[in-house]
Amino acid sequence: MVTATTPALRDLLRRPSLAAAATVLLVCLPGGEKDLAATAAVHITPADLASLALVAVIAVPLLRGRLPVALHPLGCLLYGAVALAASVATATATAPDPAAALSGYARLVQVFVLVPVAVLLSLRDRFDLHLLLGALITAALIEGGIGVHQYLTGTGASYTGLPIRAVGTFGALDVMAMSGMVSFGLLAALALALGLRGSPAHRLPRRALYTAAALLTLPLAFSFSRGSWIACAVATAVLLLRTDPRLALRWAAVGVAGAVVLIGGFGVAADSLTERLASIATVSHTPDQSVTDRYDLWTTAGRIWLDHPATGAGPRGFAQQRDSHAPLRLSSAGDAEDGTIGFRREPLLSPHNMYLLVLSEQGLLGILAHTALCLVLLTRSLRRVGRRCRNGAGLAATALLVWLLADFLYADIGGPTTVLTSTILALATHWSLPPTPRPAAPPPSAPRPVASLPVASPPVASSLVAPLPVAFRPVASPPVAPLPMASRPVASSPGTSLPGVCPSAVPLPAVSPPGVSASGVCSREASPSVAFWPVVPPPEAPPAAAPRPVAPPPVASRPVASSPGTSLPGVCPSVVPLPAVSPPGVSASGVCSREASPSVAFWPVVPPPEAPRPAAPPSASPLPVAPPAAAEGAADR
Incomplete structure (x- = not known):
């Protein structure tokens, strides 16, 4: 069993997605209350x-x-x-602290470029996606369990003077961190369960995921975070309406019933939950102090942008220019209190709106780049989600992206859960703009394919020019039918190649060896195979004088007597008799020679007339001779 599980464990450890899942789980670890680099205002977790x-x-x-x-x-x-927008904003920053601008630039590139791309490239198959989503659900259950314990035991952060606010392991300085973590786990569990609907084989996992999503609603309610409530409701509504509208109505009824149970069943802070829930509808005409401060921070961000419309004030420029642009009624800090840190005043260093933060610090260039990224991911993700969608990972990526974009309306990056923003962007990018697989490289030991040499096709007789027969070696056996030659006659001089017969051009020697045909290329006897004459390099010819022009020779029109049985050397691929006397302008070989013209004229070969047969000699037997008459008379007497 150990041998069987070792390869699977080895494959798991080699997956980069394991590091991405570990990053999600490490968010739950407390990071301390002091910055590791106080001069740059960077909180490294x-x-x-x-x-x-x-x-x-x-x-x-x-x-x-x-x-x-x-x-x-x-x-x-x-x-x-x-990345370009952040770089330009940093290069043109007008903040008095360059170190803060550089640290802010590093944070922006980490959250919105480096980590999303790294997580995206680590997701190679469905197992990696489920591993990362499982890490989100696990971390949410851990933080949610701690938050419920804080609410029930009164050991959470202070809310209206009561230590009942669930904050998990993040403390009172990051009161929205636990609510965001719980929302991510709730949406991931719900989306994976919807992806398994209609499959009887996955009934048990589907019920477990529905149960996890229902349990995570408790710590979400005990966080008293109105922003997380609104974002989670919007994401859930979009998810259910895109997959199954009838199921959305059922979940709406379940949500109302659950809210009634929560408000009426927990009497310790039922009034606080009711008041917090009711304040969502009254923030427009009777806002509380936190809402008023948020409106003033939004106004401050707008004023900073008006001073630097193109490239903004630079990373972390809002915190450095807040006091010079803020209204007078803006509170300088917010109250934070729990059993660990006691009572503390935390300065308001961000506008609590991600879009306004980008606009004030990176100008129009930055807001256009971020808006393009968000809109492309959102539209392409929603386009792929439908009633027939059974991809739980894709549904989860869409729901998480909707939650993030809705939460950015009244929150921004910051705190230990900022890395989860990068994870959500990576999941949404993987769903909307999936990476393309690269072709696998051949192993180093494998030989590279080599292109094969072209092979000449067999000669085909042309319909315009009659082919010449190929010469054969004279043998005592009965004559064999000649092989077809090239589609057109070509005259070859000694030492040149003969095209058209053999699959390769073979140079012809000046003198043919005995017993080989004059063509010097192919010979065929009784076997159907073709034997090739070995290539002999032609001898170097002495420099000849310039040829004199010769008139085109006339072609013989009548046969000329020749001595039978002789072969024609050099060019013509057939055995023909040599003439006794060559006509003017014709070579002794029987082929018309022409130097000035590139064309070659052939002397038509006509077999010599057969010699007349000699008359038969007279017979040697004597003819019968009649007896003489005298002899006959003497006999009578």
Whole structure:
């Protein structure tokens, strides 16, 4: 059994998605209350270190070109535009603290470019997607369980003077961190359960996921985070309406019943839940102090942008220019209190709106780049989600992206859960702009394919020019039918190649050896195979004088007597008798020679007339002779 499980464990440890899942789980670890780099105002958490390690793990094979997947071209363009906008804003920053601007730039590139791309390239199949979503659900259940315990035991953060606010392991300084983590787990569990609907074989996992989603509603309610409530409701509504509208109505009824049970069943802070829920409808005409401060922060961001419309004030420029642009009624800080840190005043260093933060710090260039990224991911994700969609990972990516974009209306990045923003962007990009697989490279030991040499096709007789017969070696056996030659006659001089017969051009020697045909190329006896004459390099000819022009020779029109049995050397591929006397302008070989003209005229070969047969000699037997008459008379007497 150990031998069987070892390859599976080895394959799991080699997956980069394991580092991405570890990054999600490390978010739950408390990161302390002090910054590691106080001068740059950077709060480094264990999750940040894990995300940077993931970037390094992906960067090494990426630079070597060994990653099995590649980014979508549109994804490269969108993330490149975000990085470019942040770079331009940093280069033109007017903030008095350059170190803060550089640290802010590093944070922006980490959250919106490096970590999303690294997580995206680590997701290679469905197992990686489910591993990452499972890590989200696990972390949400851990934080949710701690939050419910804080609410029931009164050990949470202070809310209206009561320590009942569930904050998980993040403390009172990050009161929205636990609510965001719980929302991610709830939406992931619900989406995976919807992806398994209609499958009887997955009934048990589907029920477990529905149960996990229902349990996570308790810590979400005890977080008293109106922004997380609204974002979770919007994402759930979009998810259910896109997959099954009838199921959306059922869940709406279940949600109302659950709210009634929560408000009426927990008497310790039922009034606080009711008041918090009712305040959502009254924020427009009777806002509380937190809502008023948020409106003033939005106004401050708009004023900063008006001073730097093109490229903004630079990263972390809002915090440095807030006091010079804020209204007088804006509170300088917010109250935070729990059993660990006591009572503390936390300065308001962000506008609590991600879009206004980008606009004030990166100007029009930055807001256009971020808006393009968000709109492309949202539209392409919603287009792929429908009633027939059974891809739970795709449904989860769409729901998480909707939650993030809705939450950005009244929140921004910051705190230990900022790395989860990168994870959501990676999931949404994988669903809307999936990476393209790269072709596998051949192993180093495998030989490379070599292009084969072209093979000449067999000669085909042309319908315009009659082919000449191929010469054969004279033998005592009965004559064999000649092989067809090229489609047109070509005269070859000694030492040149003869095209058209053999599959390769063979140079002809000046003198043919005995017993070989005059063509010097192919011979055939009784066997159907063709034997090739070995190539002999032609001898070097002495330099000849310039040829004098010769008039085209006339072609003989009548047969000329020749001595039978002789072969024609040099050019013509047939055995013909040599004439006794060559006509004027014709060579002794029987072929018309022409030097000035590139064409060659052939002397038609006519077999010599057969010699007349000699008369038969007279017979040697004597003819019968009649007896003489005298002899006959003497006998009578």
